[in-house]
Amino acid sequence: MELIAIFLSGILALVSPVGLVLDRTVESAIRSRFDKIEQLQVRIDNAPNYQIVRGKVERVRVAGRGFWLTPEIRIAALELETDPLDIDVARLQKRGKAPVTTLLEQPLQGGLRLVITQEDINQALLSPAVTKRLSKLASRLLGSSAELIVQRYEFVNPKIELLGNNRVRLQLELQEQGADKLSVSVETGVSVAEETKLQLIEPSVLVNNTPVPPPVVAALLSTLNDRLDLSTLDDAAIALRILKLDVNREQLEVAAFVKVKAPTAVPSVR
Incomplete structure (x- = not known):
């Protein structure tokens, strides 16, 4: 969601107090x-130009390669194409610290395509900031049981392997202070149901090369699949629908429909 806000902020550079419009301004x-x-x-794209x-x-199209959010976090490729935009110019000129979504007269929607390579993912996992956020995410998704693990253990040497056919393998070590490390390997397929539910x-799951009993894995799976629902974002300013999710041996590709709601927008996405 942070990525969408970044691009929306850039697109708002289209409208200047003197009405200048340049592709290079947005770039x-x-x-x-x-x-x-x-x-x-x-x-x-805009016709007639004075509408800006x-x-x-009418439409903004952005495409590029090698988007570095930080020195450790890279997106291999990104494409964004919007439907018509309607920006509140008066509010924009006195925006201050108001969120960019409050500047829309009408909902903004469009298509988004992201490509992230296995190398990109593993480079990001070397960042302490990323591993800290993943720990918090695990606590939120799995509840109190995961929170105890996060408090007790430190995640060490995380690594992702893209296996193809929409399957991935995550390997990491859990380090408890003053104790031996636990080696954890999780392999799973990933899919999308109803355009909003990651499954x-x-x-x-292997812990120190020993399979975790199926009933335990089934319980964890049930909890995760119940909580990996992107429609919960609909209560916020941004709604997301995943149209394509493809994992091959080199990269992960996601194509999505995105809707940024205007302050008075009606909730319906499609």
Whole structure:
């Protein structure tokens, strides 16, 4: 969701107090929000051009490679194409610290495609900030049982392997102070149901090369699949529908429909 906000902020650079419109203006605004971008193209479609002064834009298309959110976190490829935009120009000019979503006169929607390589993922996992956020995510998804594990153990040497056919393997070590490390390996399939529900398929879990009993894995699976529902984001400013999820041996690709709600928008996404 943070990524969507970054691009929305860049798109708002379309409208300046004097009504100047340049693809390079948006490109510069987007680049300023990333640590580095290796390749970036921005195209703005608008007819007639003077509509931009009123905050109306027909379509914005962004495509590029090598988007570095931080020195450790990289997105291999990204494409974004919006439907027509309607921006409150008066509110934009006196925005202050107001969230970017409050500047929309109408909901903003469009298509998003992301590609992340196995190398990108494992590089990100070397970042302490990322592993800390993953620990918090595990606590939220699995509840009190996971929270006890997170408090007791430190996650060490996490590594992802993309196996193809929408299956992945996560390996890591759990280090308890003053005790031996526990080696954990989790292999699972991933799929999407009803465009909003991420599901883990036929997972297997090994701890120190010993399989975790199926009833325990089934209980964890039930808890996770109940909570991996993106429709819960609909209560926030952004709604997300996953149209494609593909995991091959080199990269993970996601195509999604995104809707950023205007302050008075009606909840329906489609």
